[in-house]
Amino acid sequence: MSDKVRVALYWCASCGGCEEAFVDLAEDLIKLAEKVEIVFWPVAIDMKKSDVEQLPDESIDVSFINGGIRLSEHEEMVKLLRRKSKVVVAFGSCAHLGGIPGLANLYSKDEILKYVYLEAPTVVNPEGTMPKEVVKVDGQELELPKVLRLVKALDQVIDVDYYIPGCAPPPDVVKKALDTLLSGKLPPKGSVLGASSRSLCDECDLNKTKPEKILLKDLKRVHQVKLDLSKCYLAQGVLCLGPVTRGGCGTLCIKGGMPCTGCFGPLDNVKDYGARALSYLASILDYDDEAQAEKVIEEYVADPAGWFYRYSLPKSLVRGRYQGSGGEAHG
Template sequence: MSDKPKVAFYWCASCGGCEEAIVDLAEQLLDVAAAVEIVFWPVAVDGKRSDIEAMEDGEILATFINGAIRTTEQEEMVHLLRQKSQVLLAFGSCAHLGGIPGLANQFDRETILETVFDSTPSTVNPEKVRPQLEFTENGHSVDLPGFYETVRTLDQVTEVDYIVPGCAPTPNIIGGAVGALLSGDDLPPAGTVLAPDTALCDECGRKETKPEVVAISEWKRPHEVLIDEDLCLLAQGLVCLGPATRAGCGSLCIGANMPCSGCFGPTSRVRDYGGKALGAIASLVDSDDEAEIDKILAGIPDPVGTFYRYSLPASRLRRAPMERPLEVAAPKGE
């Protein structure tokens, strides 16, 4: 056994982009790999759940968990990893705020399963087969994890020490987080997001081009206009969420001439990212007339998907109202 600090990675409800982000560290990854022992990383390293179960509590220095919590298996795994780790990090927007999978909280489980297994045009499922929690044939049984009604953030399931924000976290942010952990000194208080605590405008190259008063009579979507590469995107009528979004990404999207969509989430002082983002955008609408305001705001299709794109489960709303939001039932089947 090496005496290098042990590190684990785990993947919950997410797209896999966060795993890519680690690979994106490029040659930096080699330094990290040299400095630590990766004891668990299902996507890249061979290892079994039983290996973790066999470890002492706190044996792992740090576990990076990406993805939101959607299934019973994910919940079990994060509890296990929590127990075995000194430091647990929420890695990426989904673990941090619920992320894109968290938008499922607009619906209930049945609606989601129905869509996925029955009603999309590409689905052919005449027998209406649905996944089962357990299936037995010839005395052999297999099981599948249960599927919760509600998507949760990592810190709604277990105690989280630090958060590495972003969809996906950018190399500078990951590098900073890993560096801080390995050096072990000057660690911020638990619960801290490992990124600057101001909004993105602070580091945006276009900041000084924003007029003191922006008045929008028509919102534009990026594919509808030729975007000026120097001028503040809000001033061009694009929904840029930089004012509400934590800095630290190096304004990568804006550098690529695309507005900020808010993946770093809010600053520590904001309790509902979407509410603040919506307020910032709505306050730019140039009208006092209710009907006209409605018309202008209709230029933002899918407001939940725009303002709560990464943060619906972490928001004050959390999800669309329902009676038993945390029920785990066997998905319906024949």
């Protein structure tokens, strides 16, 4: 066995962007290849679950797992990787906080399947065929993974050592995180790697353009206002989640003319990202008249969960819509 660091990469409920984030390392990948040996990476290398099962426990140095936990298969695989790995890193917003797939927690499994297989405008399914967990094909019984009741973040299923934030994590963040991991000087367990310990405003060039007091009379969506790109977006009435979001991305979205939507998640001292975001927004809305405030909120923040919990609903205190007691509801 070589003295290279043995690395596994795995994806769960993921869009593939996190895999792309590795590829985005570009030339650094070559340098990385000198230091690491990839033992498992289904997206790139043809390996099966049984290959992993055969590895001795804790024989993988680091497993990078991205995507939310949506299926029983994900649960099985991450538990297996946990057993085989010394260090597990939740890679990207979905593994870190539940991510965009986590918004599915606002619906029941049946509602989701019904919409996706029967009701969605692009679906043609005259026979009303629905997926089944067990099907017989040519006399053979085939089993599909179960859809879990709630999407979970990785650390809600297995013990996680570190997190790399972002949707997807930008190359600089990935590089910094890898440098830290490969340096051998490991930070305290639970640390978020490659990012800042302060909110995005700290590294935002527009922070210094903020007025002494930001009290908003009106809220605007990006398409409703011609943003002055040289001034704080929040001060222009556009909801930027920079103040409540961990920095480290280099304000990529803001530089691209879009406000921060919060993919790096909350800071260490914050328990519930969305609640914090709502609390800060409510604090700076400047209305004497409650009805007017309600009207603006209704018009502007038409989808509060999508705004404030876009990446973190499974890790919030509520975790999802209450779907009655029983099962694995909030377990």
